């Protein structure tokens with residue numbers, strides 16, 4: 279045997295060479311792959327935080343239009359909104375690209391995934407497929423929402439109310455539902471991927487959390503609708 | 510509830526026979542007390558269809574050869590009790606692996622290749638001295654190694670994994686667990702860069718998208734998601750370090 283030494287008992291000692299991983303020409307360097315994976319999770323977490331903050335600001339509508347207008351006026355006067363919006367848009371675009379990397383792109387892989395989903399019917403795999411579909415839908419809805427709101431500043435309760443009452447209710451109901459569920463499944467997957475969280479417990483906590491966010495979101499929507507219909 | 514009439518729909522195909530086409534074949538059996546899928550398959554072969562191929566060796570959830578898809582879910586035939594199943598039972602070979610014939614797939618080849626890729630052996634720190642006293646190891650370390658060594662290489666984790674179906678080069682939860690097993694072992698002194706190179710790839714930990722089906726269908730209840738998460742965290746931290754530091758480290762200390 280090559281490179282083997284024999285000890286006094288006549289046993290051959292072989293030291294196996296340490297091999298480096300096989301690498302093909304088109305794989306990304308390990309460092310980049312790691313950073314892309316971290317960035318996907320961080321951008322998702324950051325967007326979730328933003329959404330919670332956004333909901334927090336909207337909750338002021340429950341205390342009357344005046345409160346919301348005052349808050350919006352404050353954010354705009356000190357350019358907090360104008361400074362924050364581009365940042366959020368960039369974050370959103372980054373999240374879309376990072377997530378798209380993990381989405382099966384060829385028809386063959388998509389078909390493989392569909393067959394697997396139908397065959398094994400594993401719940402957590404289904405929620406992942408849901409993330410892809412809801413992500414695509416959210417990208418479209420969020421783009422419309424950002425365009426409509428940001429091209430029509432300042433933000434005022436009356437204007438938003440009318441918008442929801444007259445035109446966009448059909449868009450905002452799925453928007454609220456999809457945002458909250460996409461967020462829940464995303465945070466859940468983040469916890470499993472990075473911390474291996476006990477999944478049974480996470481289900482309960484996230485279930486309650488989502489129910490809370492959903493009901494607050496719907497309450498905000500109803501308030502806006504009322505404001506619009508009263509005008 | 511014995512006496513049930515069971516209807517089995519079984520996948521049949523022999524890829525080595527040019528005449529053969531993939532098809533589903535029906536078999537009927539009457540349930541008997543404490544029947545397992547192993548008993549049922551053996552009876553089908555003995556009483557109804559002697560040419561049916563499937564793998565059963567230990568019938569005690571030890572050898573890992575009997576994994577098949579039972580109504581779409583990867584299970585060990587030898588430890589699946591019929592009373593937990595409905596009257597209609599569909600049996601398919603595990604996806605992802607090479608089909609031998611009918612319900613039999615070649616997991617051995619894949620696991621051997623995986624073992625080579627992750628270097629499934631102790632990379633000794635020093636040349637072995639047969640006369641020296643064995644190095645001591647704490648109870649916790651020994652228990653951890655033993656826990657991670659319980660994998661029976663049945664392939665259920667890979668067959669259940671959506672990421673693996675879409676990426677045939679993926680090392681799977683079994684591969685990641687194997688790496689975690691050697692990282693837990695103080696006798697192993699593999700260089701950090703070697704671990705990092707295997708793990709920090711699309712075939713390694715970054716091929717994992719956190720579906721957790723591996724853990725849900727592991728017949729040995731191995732702690733897969735927690736060890737995968739551990740590898741992901743450590744690898745990400747190493748990635749943030751300077752590459753020269755990773756290159757120079759002779760042992761996988763960053764993973765400790």
Ligand code: FES
Pocket residue numbers: 564565566567568569570571572573574575576585586587588
């Ligand atoms: S026959 Fe050995 S694990 Fe089932």
